[in-house]
Amino acid sequence: MIVLKGLRVYLGVVRLPILMYHYVRPLSQRLSANHKVLDLKDFRRQLSDLSQEHYFVSGTSVRSLTFDSPTNSRRPVWLTFDDGYLDHFQFVLPELLSHGAVGSFFIPTKAIFERTLLDVNKVHILLSANITAAQLIEHMREMYETNSGEVATGSSFNELRSTYGVANSLNDPDTRFIKTMLQQALPNEIRQLIIRKLFDEHIQREESAFVDEMYMTPDQVKQLHGYGMNIGSHGHEHSRFEYMSIESQRNEMEISLNYLRSLGIEDASSVMCYPHGSFNRSAKRVVSEFGCEVAVSTKAAVANLASNDTDWLELPRIDTKFFDKFMIGEFD
Numbered sequence: 001m002i003v004l005k006g007l008r009v010y011l012g013v014v015r016l017p018i019l020m021y022h023y024v025r026p027l028s029q030r031l032s033a034n035h036k037v038l039d040l041k042d043f044r045r046q047l048s049d050l051s052q053e054h055y056f057v058s059g060t061s062v063r064s065l066t067f068d069s070p071t072n073s074r075r076p077v078w079l080t081f082d083d084g085y086l087d088h089f090q091f092v093l094p095e096l097l098s099h100g101a102v103g104s105f106f107i108p109t110k111a112i113f114e115r116t117l118l119d120v121n122k123v124h125i126l127l128s129a130n131i132t133a134a135q136l137i138e139h140m141r142e143m144y145e146t147n148s149g150e151v152a153t154g155s156s157f158n159e160l161r162s163t164y165g166v167a168n169s170l171n172d173p174d175t176r177f178i179k180t181m182l183q184q185a186l187p188n189e190i191r192q193l194i195i196r197k198l199f200d201e202h203i204q205r206e207e208s209a210f211v212d213e214m215y216m217t218p219d220q221v222k223q224l225h226g227y228g229m230n231i232g233s234h235g236h237e238h239s240r241f242e243y244m245s246i247e248s249q250r251n252e253m254e255i256s257l258n259y260l261r262s263l264g265i266e267d268a269s270s271v272m273c274y275p276h277g278s279f280n281r282s283a284k285r286v287v288s289e290f291g292c293e294v295a296v297s298t299k300a301a302v303a304n305l306a307s308n309d310t311d312w313l314e315l316p317r318i319d320t321k322f323f324d325k326f327m328i329g330e331f332d
């Protein structure tokens with residue numbers, strides 16, 4: 001590694017860590033002890049730690065980062081916040097402002113503008129509810145079997161259980177199984193049906209009450225932008241681009257950008273974030289047709305910029321859950 005005019009450069013490549021955040025709130029405001037959030041005080045600590053060695057860049061300036069700017073010894077870092085959570089307005093914005101920092105906020109427009117709860121958030125709420133993972137799984141099994149799940153997927157429930165019920169660095173086997181089944185593995189129709197039934201049966205509260213607690217309002221998104229924050233699309237329905245037709249991909253971009261532009265955010269198309277980090281070649285083509293210059297995924301790595309093979313439409317990000325590993329250089 002050599003340091004050239006202040007940037008950390010590896011054989012001519014500028015390294016840009018892009019950090020990914022979801023819920024950021026005081027622990028006391030979690031839905032329950034099972035609700036995975038970044039504690040606000042840890043977020044503050046992260047900002048202070050980052051300020052020592054880094055300067056904060058926004059998505060709109062990433063493409064113009066050069067070896068010459070700035071000339072201090074600090075390195076760039078890009079903070080990104082997904083899903084339009086109210087946390088970002090209520091807790092993140094004041095901290096960013098007080099640290100002189102900026103960030104990018106990726107908005108799933110259906111949730112924010114049409115006030116509906118995203119499936120991904122219904123699953124978080126279910127996992128935070130007063131029901132065990134084992135009970136949820138048994139209920140899923142029942143519905144899978146009564147709704148001919150095996151015909152739809154070609155696999156029995158037990159087969160899926162052994163395929164997807166494997167722990168990873170973030171989840172125990174049961175949680176991983178529930179998340180994978182309900183966010184990804186099951187075909188859309190049965191997946192949505194199971195989520196809806198689980199939610200109706202186990203959550204004794206109106207969806208609209210969660211919506212107001214969970215997400216920013218359009219006006220708050222507009223205010224974030226007014227404070228100099230970068231706002232980008234996170235799709236309309238927060239669905240996986242990888243599994244959509246090119247027409248649906250275009251539709252997702254068009255609807256979400258129209259909503260964001262209706263707030264006066266003219267540069268809404270320049271930076272985007274694929275929901276669930278899911279994209280393919282046609283998704284990249286579509287986002288660039290809409291004027292997108294930078295798109296981020298969820299591949300865990302530090303981005304290499306200024307290298308000939310930099311793919312600006314699939315930059316990797318590091319989940320803040322791995323912040324400490326990132327700080328000790330594990331992603332270098």
Ligand SMILES: [Zn+2]
Nearest residue numbers: 082083275276
């Ligand atoms: Zn998301």
